[in-house]
Amino acid sequence: MASSPQYVLVTGATGFIGAHVVDQLLSRGIRVRGTTRSLTKGEAMLKARPQYAGKLDFVQISDFDRMNNNEEQLNMFNEAVKGVDDISQPLTYNTTNNEAELILPAINGVRAILTAAAAVNRDPSSSTKIRRVVLTSSFAAVMDASRKAPPYFTYTAADWNPLSYAEAADPSTSAIVAYRGSKKFAELAAWDFVRDNNQNVGNDNNKNNNKNAGFDLVTLCPPMTFGPVVHPVESVEQLNESSAMLWKVATSGRGKGEGEGEGGSLPVARVPFWVDVRDVARAHVEALVRPEAGGKRFLPAAPERFTYALAAHIVEEEFEWARGKVVREEQVVDTSHGVDGETAARELGLEYKSFRQTVTELVAQAARMKGSGLP
Numbered sequence: 541m542a543s544s545p546q547y548v549l550v551t552g553a554t555g556f557i558g559a560h561v562v563d564q565l566l567s568r569g570i571r572v573r574g575t576t577r578s579l580t581k582g583e584a585m586l587k588a589r590p591q592y593a594g595k596l597d598f599v600q601i602s603d604f605d606r607m608n609n610n611e612e613q614l615n616m617f618n619e620a621v622k623g624v625d626d627i628s629q630p631l632t633y634n635t636t637n638n639e640a641e642l643i644l645p646a647i648n649g650v651r652a653i654l655t656a657a658a659a660v661n662r663d664p665s666s667s668t669k670i671r672r673v674v675l676t677s678s679f680a681a682v683m684d685a686s687r688k689a690p691p692y693f694t695y696t697a698a699d700w701n702p703l704s705y706a707e708a709a710d711p712s713t714s715a716i717v718a719y720r721g722s723k724k725f726a727e728l729a730a731w732d733f734v735r736d737n738n739q740n741v742g743n744d745n746n747k748n749n750n751k752n753a754g755f756d757l758v759t760l761c762p763p764m765t766f767g768p769v770v771h772p773v774e775s776v777e778q779l780n781e782s783s784a785m786l787w788k789v790a791t792s793g794r795g796k797g798e799g800e801g802e803g804g805s806l807p808v809a810r811v812p813f814w815v816d817v818r819d820v821a822r823a824h825v826e827a828l829v830r831p832e833a834g835g836k837r838f839l840p841a842a843p844e845r846f847t848y849a850l851a852a853h854i855v856e857e858e859f860e861w862a863r864g865k866v867v868r869e870e871q872v873v874d875t876s877h878g879v880d881g882e883t884a885a886r887e888l889g890l891e892y893k894s895f896r897q898t899v900t901e902l903v904a905q906a907a908r909m910k911g912s913g914l915p
Contacts, residue, residue, distance in 0.1 A: 544829045545671070547571045549621055550628045551653060553598065554581035556780040557676060559771035560821035561628050566592045568825065575601045575620050584772035617656035621670065628674045628824050638718040639709035646726035650675065654733045654753070661754030670755045672834060674827045676820070677727040679763035679813065679879075680720040682839060689876035696880040697761065697837040700724065716810075727759055756834035758827040760820065763841050763879065764809065766898050767817035768905045776906050786899060787906045789848050790855045792867040806852060806867050812845035812874040815881070816893040826888040833887065841881030842892040847871040854899045859907070 548565055552558040553574025562585070565572050572595065576582045582598030589596060599620045657670045682699045701724045707713060708721020737753035766782050773779060776787055789806060823840045827833045849871035856866045884890060 544568070545570060547573065547668070548628055548828065549573050549575070551575045551601075551617075551620075554578065554585055554771050556769060556771060556783070557765065557817055557820055557824075558628075559585065559769075560767075560817050561824045562596065563589075563770055564818075564821045564825045565628075565828075566595055568829075572596050573620065574598045575617070577601060581772045588772075617653045621653070621656040621660050628828060638711060638713060638715070642715070642718050643705075643709055643722045643725060646722040647729045650726045650730045651733060654730060654737075657755055658737055658753035661752075672756050672758065672828055673730075674758045674760065674824050675727065675730050676824070677759045677761045677837075678720075678723040679761050679811070679839070679841070681724040681727050682761050683720070683811065685717075685720075687877075692877060694878040694880055695839065697839045697883065727761075730757055730759065758833050758835070759837045760823050760827065760884075761837065761839045762815045762820045762823075763811060763813035764846075765815055765817050765820055766902060767893075768901045773909070776909050779906065783902055783906070785848070786851055786902050789851045790859070790862060790866065790903045790906070792852065793865045806848040806869045806871065808871065809847055812847065813841050813879045813881075814844075814846045814895070814898075815840050815842050816898045819890055819892050822890055823884060823888050826890070830888065836887070838884040838888065839880060840884040840888070840890060840892075841879045842895065843881060844895050845873050845875065846895050847873055850895065851899050854896050855903055858896075858900045859903065861907070 548570055550558050550561050550565070550572055551574075553562050553572070554576040558574065562572050562574055566589070574582060574585070574596065576598050577600065579598060579600050582600075585598070586593075586596060601617070601620065654673065657673060660666050661669050679695075681701055682695055682697070684699070684702050686702075687693065701720055703717065703721050703724060705721065705725060708718050708725070713721075734753060734755075734757045737751065738756070739751070764782060766786060769779065769783055776784070779787060785807060792806060819842070820840055823838060827838065849869050850873070852866045852868065855862045856864075856868075881892065885892065
């Protein structure tokens with residue numbers, strides 16, 4: 541990859557992470573095509589970005605979970621990839637039914653985009669070639685829930701969740717564990733595809749071998765992702781899960797007549813690691829444009845640990861309307877193990893935002909959405 545891409549396909553472009561990726565690409569002068577299940581949301585994105593008219597377009601992708609068979613799923617991106625030269629894939633799935641509705645759709649979604657990209661590169665009539673795919677995986681594909689300290693340990697991008705496919709697919713397995721499995725096996729499917737379809741890359745005698753996919757892969761494994769939203773959201777009720785959780789914390793002490801919160805206890809974080817959505821989006825873009833990133837797996841994560849009690853404390857300090865109206869609760873910050881976010885920061889040129897900035901900017905945005913009763 542000797543130069544920056546000119547035209548990038550962003551899957552899930554009207555979603556929480558995808559929309560931030562779109563904005564960062566556009567700000568660098570890179571043309572973007574986004575996929576979306578709702579062209580109405582795509583039109584809302586376009587309307588909110590008039591300065592990028594002609595630089596952003598959308599294609600509609602059918603609801604993946606409602607497709608009739610694997611062949612239909614694997615062909616879903618065939619048209620979307622035509623004409624682009626790189627792909628950013630921050631896909632997420634919200635199903636909960638283990639193998640049939642969670643694991644297999646995640647795997648097939650990854651295979652679909654890679655199969656379509658390889659087909660473009662193998663087509664001698666194609667005027668453009670896809671050089672790189674950047675895939676958002678998850679810290680769920682990294683963590684080992686059974687690994688306990690002491691001794692102190694640090695998760696790195698070399699770590700993999702040890703969960704087996706059989707365990708993840710078992711009907712008795714919880715949706716949370718199955719979700720972790722879906723992330724692991726979808727990412728593994730991506731690495732397997734690139735390995736199996738690029739066996740002759742680097743061999744001068746096989747540069748035109750039509751069995752080669754012709755692109756490399758980068759994966760990102762962020763932990764809990766917070767931050768302000770830039771995708772089409774009309775009310776706090778439409779916030780994505782992580783943003784909604786912070787807003788719930790911000791209104792946790794308000795009675796039913798005062799807001800969403802109904803009092804009670806704060807949620808408990810499963811892991812103490814997090815990252816700002818804008819840093820994840822920056823990692824996506826840097827992974828696309830930096831040649832040396834190819835073939836690598838990154839774990840973008842802020843150096844600060846978090847708890848929801850810390851988020852509540854920040855909200856009460858930063859917003860006058862929240863003082864005395866946020867649940868106060870002691871939560872111990874888990875310092876028994878760590879995560880290596882420094883490698884991603886160093887190799888991708890990231891400067892992680894602080895938890896205070898992230899919480900404050902999201903809550904301020906949500907309060908503006910809420911309107912009456914809050915600033």
